[in-house]
Amino acid sequence: MQISSRYLLLLNFFVFGFFSSTTLAQPSTNFPIGIDSLSPPAFSPPSTIDSEASSVIKPLIRNENESDYPPPLLDEPKGPMVLLSIEEIQQMGLRANGMVQAARSQVSISQAGVVAAAQYQNPEVMFMMGPAHSRVGEAVSGPFNHQRSITVVQPIENPFMRSARISASESTVNATRASLDQVSADMAALLRVRAYELLLREEQAEMEQNIHDLLKEVRRRIASHVEKGEAARFELIRAETEVQNAVNRRDAAQLTVHRARVLLMQLAAGSLPLNFKIKGSLKDPINLPPLAELREQVPQINPDIVRLEAERERANKRISQEKATILPSINLIYTNYEEQQYYSNSAGISVRLPLFYQRRGEIDTAVHDSARISETLEYRRYEIAQLFEAAWHALQIAQRRVASFEGGLIKEAENAVRVAEAAYKFGERGLIEFLDTQRILRGILADSLLARFDLQSAAAEIDRLRAHYPKELIVE
DSSP, X not given: OHHHHHHHHHHHHHHHHHHHHHHHTSOSSOOOTTTTSSSOOOOOOHHHHXXXXXXXXXXXXXXXXXXXXXXXXXXXXXXXXEEEOHHHHHHHHHHHOHHHHHHHHHHHHHHHHHHHHTSOOOOEEEEEEEEOOOSSOHHHHOOOOEEEEEEEEEEEOOHHHHHHHHHHHHHHHHHHHHHHHHHHHHHHHHHHHHHHHHHHHHHHHHHHHHHHHHHHHHHHHHHHHHHHTSSOHHHHHHHHHHHXXXXXXXXXXXXXXXXXXXXXXXXXXXXXXXTEEESOOTTOOOOOOOHHHHHHHHHHHOHHHHHHHHHHHHHHHHHHHHHHTTSOEEXXXXXXXXXXXXXXXXXXXXXXXXXXXXXXXXXXXXXXXXHHHHHHHHHHHHHHHHHHHHHHHHHHHHHHHHHHIIIIIHHHHHHHHHHHHHHHHTTSSOHHHHHHXXXXXXXXXXXXXXXXXXXXXXXXHHHHHTTOSOGGGSOO
């Protein structure tokens, strides 16, 4: 019996080696799809299925106690956190932004233009000298060898043209100041929107972190039930998939926070510290005047309208300036002449008479330019009124959305998640029902955050149209 058993073992060994060698001798390329459909499928025992499922789950489950999980997304700034309000961020951004600085320099240029327009014209001095020779002999004319003359010409400017030129320069200063106000209002509104966008991204990242923690706890409970044999291993696979999806959403939300921070720092021209934190939230109150007051206020104080009004005034002063040039211009002349025998002083005036060319082209150009600016002003006033109405309606829509979410929609979704979680614990509902309620809650919370962000954006647009920003913080 012992010999026969040894022969039986040797026979099994050779048979196993033969089939293994034939398997290794097969080509490494994959067969076409359906080539193995002739052979019947091989069914594995339950133990084999459990081992295969565990091999599939094992690569997905990560040990979060390891030092390299989760991997760091970006290096956090070191040092104490600096709290900055929205107004302080606007102040620092307006002081450092290059576009605002360029607009402020343009105001200084126009002010220098007023100084230049108010100056009087300089006199013109001509000096001539040279040798002189008499046609008759020196016995008759006396000795003579040189002559000299000095002429001074002083233009006398037309007072009407001078006054119109100074007024046009002052209107240019008003126009450039309105342009500076427009650039500052746009930049302040954009800084405000970027700041609230950063708060929005931080809220979204915190929400994704909470969802990840909740799903991780659910996965832990499911793993415990699977180890005890109270739940199928498929539930653990599904829970692990949801956890990995939550990890991806959490990491993407954190990267979005860093991106929003970089965009805000870029807009502030690097004036913000690296470790700053905004002192505010998406729930900041909205303080705006009544609608009737805003409708009357916006078309009057909007910087773009103020700029067009100043440009129209400058165009009208240019018309007066071109008409004043038709009047005769006067030059005062004084001449001192000296030679060996004679010495003389003479004074006079020169008048330029516009007999042939009366600057008709320049006057028509100024008139049409004034008409163009007036038409642009009227259209722009109507357009800004419509932009205000659109921003006000956007504000009302956002307020209603926020009120609907705060009126009980979020609480109902949270209660539904709690009920689904309790039902899942007691085995009355499956994991799918719990995940569905959790997704609904996540969508409602995300819509609520977006509604609050839209509310702040609409308020920032209204403040931009009425040029309401911390002007007292700007050093002119």
